[in-house]
Amino acid sequence: MRIAIVHEWFTAIAGSEKVVEQILHLFPQADVFAVHADPETVRNTKFLQGRQVRTSFISKLPRANKSYRSYLPLMPLAVEQFDLSAYDIVISSAHAVAKGVLTGPDQLHISYVHSPIRYAWDLQHQYLRESGLEHGLKGWLAKWLLHKIRIWDYRTAAGVDHFVANSRFIGRRIHKVYGRDSDVIYPPVDVAAFDFCDQKQDYYLTASRLVPYKRMDLIVQAFARMPDKKLVVIGDGPDMPKLQAIASPNVTLLGYQPFAELKRHMQQAKAFVFAAEEDFGITPVEAQACGTPVIAYGKGGSLETVVDSPDPGKATGLWFPEQTAESLMAAVQRFESLPAPISAQVCRQHAERFSVQRFRDEFAGYVDQRWNQFQSTLTRP
Known part of the structure; x- marks a missing residue:
């Protein structure tokens, strides 16, 4: 089989890129396409080394490495320029435009969707508000462009044979936006990579990029109002000054930390705190792999990665229902009032449901099944 893998951009290695890494492990002969790829990122990323990542005209535009996101209005056109006619199977890894590649009736297109374009669909108003684009000429231009992207995004869903969602939450978003079912x-x-530890110390931990939608400010605000409880914050980003301004003496802001330090803190924390509405959310699973329970906002992927149950043989954490400091504070109080501590062993066992090997087995089996079904339609008289 001739296989092409299409991704939006390689500028850093985060969750979606790790999915591509494992797909390439399954199909090492595949060719890789991306709207943009930072040459330094490609050189320094093990699973891309020695590969030719075929990029679009976006990579040739001025300041592409630093300002590639500003070319979003051109990306639908860019992804449609890839000539994939020589491939039997096209696998797109999509959170923006990758699923919009052009394929023919004799090609199987499977799209692994991390999310439909968040800032063009249900999160548009939040995006415009955080970007200062609610009003004025720039605001109207942004709204018009996002309107056009929505039309294109919906239309190109018809070119996907099978959608794969990274969570049931994203599956519902795919159905809402495209009217399509997904697996x-x-x-x-x-x-x-996250060693188990059942010896905990007296502090809570949160770790993330310090950007608005992660709601790290909410966590810091909540613990500032609980001075008898210690919070450690790991991560850096544009919200750091804001957190420094509201942090109390019981809140320690460590900034960026190397992996070994992050892991050590995860292993020893009494609980990991997570306040974002994520499509999936890898960090809470990593914490559970360390044997650390999670207190998470009960919406999005957290409902699938964290188990809030009265059964001690199933519980791996607690959910709080609202993105408010008061709701989080109540959850912390509930956590500390549990009749028995959440089992570190149960947390670890639950995390193993999301392992790399499990993904490889499921995705390889899925592609094989869909390819066999597709071939049968080609040979049917």
Whole structure:
């Protein structure tokens, strides 16, 4: 089989890129396409080394490495320029435009969707508000462009034979946006890299990029109002000054930390706190792999990665229902009032459901099944 893998951009290695890494492990002969790829990222990324990543005209535009996102209005055109006619199977890894590649009736297109374009669909108003684009000429231009992208995004869904969602939450979003069903295959989490530890210390941990939608400010605000409880914050980003301004003495802001330090803190924390509405959310699974329970906002992927149950043989954490400091504070109080501590062993066992090997087995089996079905339609008289 001739296989092409299409991804939006390689500028950093995060969750969606780790999915591509495992797909390439399954299909090492595949060719890789991307709207844009930072040459340095490609050189320094093990699974891309020695590969030719075929990019679009976006990579040739001025300041593409730093300002590639500003070329979003051109990306639908860019992804349609890839000539994939020589391939039997096209696998797109999509959170923006990758699923819009052009394929023919004799080609199987499977799209692994991390999310439909968030800032063009249900999160448009939040995006415009956080970008200061609610009003004025720039605001109207942004709204018009997003309107055009929605039309294109919906139309190109017809070119996908099978959608794979990274969570049931994203599956519902796919159905809402495209009117299509999808199959759920959870993304790979490197559970093996996070060693189990059942000896905990008296502090809570949160770790993330410090950007608005992660709601790290909410977590810091909540713990500032609980001075008897210690919070450690790992991560850096544009919201750091804001957190520094509201942090109390019981809140320690460590900034960026190397992996070994992040893991050590995850292993020893009494609980990991997570306040974002994520499509899946890898970090809470990593914490559970360390044997650490999670207190998470009960919406999005957290409803699938964290188990809030009265059964001690199933529980791996607690959900709080609202993105408010008060709701989180109540969840922390409930966590500390549990009749028995959440089992570190149960947390670890649950995390292993999301392992790399599980993803490989499920995705390889899925592609094989869909390819056999597709071939049967080609040979049917």
